[in-house]
Amino acid sequence: NAGVTQTPKFQVLKTGQSMTLQCAQDMNHEYMSWYRQDPGMGLRLIHYSVGAGITDQGEVPNGYNVSRSTTEDFPLRLLSAAPSQTSVYFCASSPTGDPGFGYTFGSGTRLTVV
C-alpha cells in the first residue's frame, strides 16, 4: 500500500543508547520531515529534507541527526538517548516543499527512554 511507513512502532531505550527510527515512502515525494509529539505540545519539527542529499534543521534538532541518501528513506538517528527524548515521533512526506500539496503522515513511533 502506498504511504509513509515508520518502524519500529514502539521502542524502549536506556539512557545513552543509540538507535535509528526508520521512515520510508513509496510516493516519490521530494519533501520529508520528522516531528515529535509531546503531551499538550502539538507537533514540533525536528529536521526536514526537500530532496535527496539536502537536509535542514527544524525547531528542536538537538540530539538528533538525519540524512537523505535516497528519495524514499529519511532515517532519524538518536546518538545518545536521553529521557527528554521520550515522545511519539511522526514522519511526514509531501510531493514538494509546498505544504499546499498536502502532508502524508506515518503512524508514528512511540519511544520511551529510561
Next chain:
Amino acid sequence: GESVGLHLPTLSVQEGDNSIINCAYSNSASDYFIWYKQESGKGPQFIIDIRSNMDKRQGQRVTVLLNKTVKHLSLQIAATQPGDSAVYFCAENYPGNTPLVFGKGTRLSVIA
C-alpha cells in the same frame, strides 16, 4: 504539581450538534492554513485547508473560517458524530515553502 501544557483543551459535544474548534495562529505573514485530525494511536490526517486570500471554505460537513485581522482560524463540524472524536490541530505555513507549524491541538469528545 501539575506540569503546564500537559493537558489539551477539550471540547465535549452531543452527537448531532455542531462543533466549533478554534485556533490562534502566530504569524501574520502566514499564507496557508490546514486542519488535521488525529485519532488515538494514528498519525494526523488532512481535513481541510484554506489560503489567506479566502475567509471561508467548505468541505463535506466541515467549514474553515479565517479571520486575518485577529489571526484566528476555526473549524466547524456539522452534525458531529462519534467518529469525529479525535484531537484536531491547526497548522500554518509561512511564505517561502517553509515547513508547516502546528498548533497544540484541541481534543473533541462526542457524547452519544
